[in-house]
Amino acid sequence: xxxxxxxxxxxxxxxxxxDSIKALILKGKLKTGDYIPSIRNLAKDxxxxxxxxxxxxxxxxxxxxxxxERGEGYxxxxxxxxxxxxxxxxxxxxxxxxxxxxxxxxxxxxxxxxKIYKDL
Amino acid sequence: MAKEFYDLRVRAITVLAITIILFFVIAPFQKLSxxxxxGYTDNPAMEKFMPKGFTERLKEWNFYINSQWYGKNFxxxxxxxxxxxxxxxxxxxxxxxxxxxxxxxxxxxxxxxSKFLAGLLVTACVMFVESSLPPLYSLIMSKNYDLDLYFKxxxxxxxxxxxxxxxxMFFSTIFRDQVKPILxxxxxxxxxxxxxFLKGLRFLNTYPYALCSKILESGTIDVPYTIGxxxxxxxxxxxxxxxxxxxxV
Amino acid sequence: MILxxxxxRKYFGKKNIIKAVDGASFEIExxxxxxxxxxxxxxxxxxxxxxxxxxxxxxxxxxxxGRDKIAYVPEGKELYSNYKVKKMIEVAKHIxxxxxxxxxxxxxxxxxxxxxxxxxxxxxGQATQLYxxxxxxxxxxxxxxxxxxxxxxxxxxxxxxxTIKSIPLNGGTVFYTSHILGExxxxxxxxxxxxxxxxxxxxxxxxxxxxYCAVSIEKxxxxxxxxxxGTYGYLYKSTESEDIYIVKKDYAQERNLDFQPIPFELTxxxxxxxxxxxxxxxxxxx
Numbered sequence: 001x002x003x004x005x006x007x008x009x010x011x012x013x014x015x016x017x018x019d020s021i022k023a024l025i026l027k028g029k030l031k032t033g034d035y036i037p038s039i040r041n042l043a044k045d046x047x048x049x050x051x052x053x054x055x056x057x058x059x060x061x062x063x064x065x066x067x068x069e070r071g072e073g074y075x076x077x078x079x080x081x082x083x084x085x086x087x088x089x090x091x092x093x094x095x096x097x098x099x100x101x102x103x104x105x106x107x108x109x110x111x112x113x114x115k116i117y118k119d120l
Numbered sequence: 121m122a123k124e125f126y127d128l129r130v131r132a133i134t135v136l137a138i139t140i141i142l143f144f145v146i147a148p149f150q151k152l153s154x155x156x157x158x159g160y161t162d163n164p165a166m167e168k169f170m171p172k173g174f175t176e177r178l179k180e181w182n183f184y185i186n187s188q189w190y191g192k193n194f195x196x197x198x199x200x201x202x203x204x205x206x207x208x209x210x211x212x213x214x215x216x217x218x219x220x221x222x223x224x225x226x227x228x229x230x231x232x233x234s235k236f237l238a239g240l241l242v243t244a245c246v247m248f249v250e251s252s253l254p255p256l257y258s259l260i261m262s263k264n265y266d267l268d269l270y271f272k273x274x275x276x277x278x279x280x281x282x283x284x285x286x287x288x289m290f291f292s293t294i295f296r297d298q299v300k301p302i303l304x305x306x307x308x309x310x311x312x313x314x315x316x317f318l319k320g321l322r323f324l325n326t327y328p329y330a331l332c333s334k335i336l337e338s339g340t341i342d343v344p345y346t347i348g349x350x351x352x353x354x355x356x357x358x359x360x361x362x363x364x365x366x367x368x369v
Numbered sequence: 370m371i372l373x374x375x376x377x378r379k380y381f382g383k384k385n386i387i388k389a390v391d392g393a394s395f396e397i398e399x400x401x402x403x404x405x406x407x408x409x410x411x412x413x414x415x416x417x418x419x420x421x422x423x424x425x426x427x428x429x430x431x432x433x434x435g436r437d438k439i440a441y442v443p444e445g446k447e448l449y450s451n452y453k454v455k456k457m458i459e460v461a462k463h464i465x466x467x468x469x470x471x472x473x474x475x476x477x478x479x480x481x482x483x484x485x486x487x488x489x490x491x492x493x494g495q496a497t498q499l500y501x502x503x504x505x506x507x508x509x510x511x512x513x514x515x516x517x518x519x520x521x522x523x524x525x526x527x528x529x530x531x532t533i534k535s536i537p538l539n540g541g542t543v544f545y546t547s548h549i550l551g552e553x554x555x556x557x558x559x560x561x562x563x564x565x566x567x568x569x570x571x572x573x574x575x576x577x578x579x580x581y582c583a584v585s586i587e588k589x590x591x592x593x594x595x596x597x598x599g600t601y602g603y604l605y606k607s608t609e610s611e612d613i614y615i616v617k618k619d620y621a622q623e624r625n626l627d628f629q630p631i632p633f634e635l636t637x638x639x640x641x642x643x644x645x646x647x648x649x650x651x652x653x654x655x
Contacts, residue, residue, distance in 0.1 A: 007554040010630035012575030040538060049402050049558040050537050052575070123460045217447035224421055224441045225464045369423035 001037050002045050013048060017056035022065060025076060026085075034076045036066060124238035128205065132242050135201050139194065139250045146188045147257050153188075154178050181263050185254045187336060190273045194250060195331035198277055199284035199309050201250075205243050206288025207301040209235050210364060214296045220369050228365050236357065239285060247281040248274060272341045273332045280330040283349045284309070286356040293363040323348070370434060371511055371542050372397040372420070377429035379415050389415040390426075391566030397559075399510070402534065402543040404557035404574075406550070408641065412566040413546035414444060417515055433511070438466060440509035444516045446500045450489035454499060457488055467508025476502035480528075494525035501532060512536055514545035518552060530556050550634055562640055569640045574633075581636040582618045582628035585611045603639035615639035 003020040005013055024030045037045065043053045057074060060066045066074045099109060146153070157175045177183045189195075213219040222231050251274040258265035287308060291301035309326075316325025328334070329349070334342045373396045381387040390412045397403045405413050419426040420433075421441055433439065448457055454477070462468045477484065480498040482491065491499065497517065504512065517533065518526040534556055536543050547553050553560060554574065561571040570577055586598065588610055598604070602614035615635060621628040 008551065008632065010578065010632070012579055014575055044535075044538055047531070047534060047555075049534070049556075050400055051402075051558045055575075122463055126456075126460075216450070217443065217445050218449055220421075220423055220441070220443050220447065221449075222464065223423060225438060225466070366425070368425060369418060 001042060005046055005048055014052050014056040014059070017042075017046075017048065017053060018060055018063075018065075021056070021060060025065065030076050032076055035072065036074050036076060038073055121234040121238055124234050125242070128238060128242050131205055131208075132246060135204055135246055136249065139197065139201070139246075140253070142193045142197070143189065143250075143253045143257070146193055147185065147253075150178070150181065150184050153184075181258070182266050182269070185258070185265075186269060186273070186332075189254055190251070190277070190332040191336050192331070194253075194277070195327070198247070198280045198330040199287075199326065201246060202243055202281045202284030202286075203288040203302065203305040203309070205239055205246070206285045207292055207305060208298050209239055209289055210292040211295050211298050211301050214367075214369070215298055223369065232361050232364050236289065236360070239289065240282065243281050243285040244278050247278040251277040269335060269339060272335050272339070276329060276332050276335065276341060276346065279346055279349050280326065283326065283353050286353045286360070290356045290360045290363070293360045293367070370396055370432075371399045372434070372544065373430070373432040374416070374420065375430040375432070377416065377419055377431065378427045379412075379419055379424065380427055385427075388566045390419065393429075393561075393563065393566070393568050395561050395568060395571055397511075397542060397544055399542050400537045400540075401559050402537060402557045403545070404553045404560045405544070405546045405563055406548065406553055406560055406637065407546070407563035408548055411548075411563045413563055414515055416563070417441075417513055417544075417546065421513070435510040437509050438507075440504040440507055440512045442497075442500050442504055442512075442514045442517060444519065446493075446496050448488050448496065448500060450487070452488050453484070454482060454486050454488060454491070455484040457499070458484075458503065461503045461506075465503075465507045469506045469508075473502050473506035476505060494521050497521060497525070497529060501529065505532070505536075509541065511542045511544065514543070516546055516548070518547075518549070526552075550637055554633055562637060564641045578633050578636065579630075580618050581615060581631060581639065582621055583613055583615055583631045583635070584621050584626045584628050585613050586626075587611050603643035605635065605639065615643075 001024075003024075005016050007013065009016065011019075021030070021036065030036065036042070039050055039053045039057055042048075043050045046053075057066065057068075061068060061074075064077060067077045068074050096109065154175065157178065178187070210219075213222065226234075252270070255265050255267060255270050257263075284305070288301060288305045291304040295301050295304070312324040313327055315321050316323070316327075323345070326349075329342060329345050334340060375394050377390050377393045378388075379390040381389055393412070393416055395403075395405075405416065407413050415424070418424040419429075420431055421439060449460070452460065458470065458473055458477070461473070462470050477499070480495070480502060482495050482499055482502070488496065488499070501517075512533075514533065518529055521529065530552065533543055533545065545557075557574055559572065560574050560577065562569045583605065584602070586594065598612075598614050598616075601620050602616040604612060605615050606613040615631065615638075616626075616628075618628065
């Protein structure tokens with residue numbers, strides 16, 4: 001498993017790891033029941049500290065995205081992808097509010113939505 | 121400690137080479153020296169410098185080689201040899217910064233002991249070899265040589281060399297560059313020698329001891345002075361260890 | 370916890386006028402890559418020397434919980450310049466406990482360092498890699514590097530950073546000092562920022578980055594709040610109409626101020642330059 005990490009970004013590294021793994025699940029590249037790499041292996045592959053990866057995994061577990069199984073490793077608990085979708089929806093609402101306040105019209109926004117979904 | 125011996129090799133070889141050259145400046149030239157001096161004995165001015173019969177005595181091999189080697193060429197450089205072996209022992213590593221490499225791997229005690237002992241052994245060996253040149257040469261050249269005096273001179277030479285080795289080592293532990301220990305040691309050598317001309321402070325001048333004067337005159341080792349040399353050496357080692365133990369890198 | 374430094378103080382000079390380390394405390398856990406960040410002269414090297422007992426501290430406790438000797442690469446990477454590389458390795462083997470010579474030779478060939486070359490003829494980069502090879506071949510739990518990449522070209526720098534990063538993967542812990550922020554961001558997970566002998570901030574790098582921000586205050590308002598802002602923030606920039614202060618996110622959120630995230634360099638600048646000299650009131654970013 002590999003994805004880029006921007007060490008100079010405002011986003012903390014462990015958050016970037018969480019987001020990347022969530023994205024892989026949402027894209028379908030990781031399915032429920034799949035095992036993700038061990039903390040050590042992922043740290044090695046993406047060039048990040050073990051502690052940072054461990055923190056990301058801890059929080060993903062608390063969020064219900066993955067689960068640690070004794071002797072086996074970390075497994076994807078897909079059901080909670082619903083939670084991720086909910087989280088994204090909340091973020092979307094915040095952004096939409098900002099657009100509304102800044103004066104962007106409803107029609108303009110619907111155009112944008114259509115554009116994105118047309119590309120999919 | 122193997123590293124310390126390796127680091128000492130250049131100085132040890134240099135010192136041995138110079139001393140051997142100094143030996144061969146006098147050893148093969150007995151007849152020549154005697155005839156040169158005989159040419160001077162008629163000169164009244166020279167009579168003041170040389171005790172009566174000195175030139176006659178030189179015709180005897182034992183007296184010649186002992187007085188010219190222990191009593192001159194070798195005796196004069198004994199303190200210098202000790203100082204040369206000792207001066208960069210600690211100061212060079214502080215100056216170059218490599219002392220940190222040693223101190224994070226070994227305790228200060230271990231580092232001190234290995235450097236001190238390596239230098240001590242080398243000094244003693246060098247003194248032993250160099251003081252053994254007369255009997256060795258005599259053996260090869262089939263000359264009769266009295267070993268009794270040799271053993272005594274060898275012992276005193278070793279102690280004298282070790283004393284000045286400890287002086288050099290002491291300054292090596294308190295200075296952080298290589299030049300100051302040499303200057304300080306030579307300074308102390310010059311100071312003790314000159315001050316030792318004053319009555320009452322004669323003991324400060326180590327040259328009579330290094331030049332084996334007593335042995336040459338009366339055939340006996342200067343025991344009290346030897347004890348003093350050992351005592352001063354021990355004190356110097358203790359102070360050196362104290363200085364090194366508390367030094368900051 | 371593998372290393373704990375508590376209230377370390379080291380002074381120099383008459384009447385202790387130079388406070389090289391002035392009350393520094395931090396803890397390093399096993400597996401950390403802990404970076405001590407600071408400008409030149411902040412006290413980082415002196416801190417390391419006190420930890421390694423290369424110099425004697427004036428006060429404070431240093432607790433090391435490892436069994437093996439600490440592996441150390443000094444800033445100057447000083448080795449015996451007249452030795453050949455293979456002699457240097459030989460000497461390291463004799464003096465260092467638990468030295469794995471095969472491992473060392475592997476590193477040397479990986480780094481491409483010629484065994485028959487004199488140490489003094491090696492380039493900066495090669496000398497650093499040689500020292501690294503020696504140190505990685507000893508049995509150690511904690512590795513201390515003082516400005517490991519200073520003076521090296523970018524390619525070698527990355528190689529060395531990768532090597533340092535791989536140490537925790539093999540069970541070790543890293544403590545290193547640097548004044549290159551961009552590098553520290555890539556390598557460290559915990560940091561402490563040191564300035565004039567004191568530790569200004571300490572914690573997970575991610576957390577520290579996230580806890581500072583920039584707020585923009587209109588000049589009119591800024592005047593009336595200047596005292597408060599002066600105490601709680603660092604004036605980074607002034608435009609025609611506004612003053613930009615760097616403050617803690619908590620402060621901005623409490624006062625409902627609009628804030629922006631800032632790059633790590635700004636946080637560092639705010640912490641370090643926000644410190645006034647001794648005698649004046651401290652202008653720390655609280």
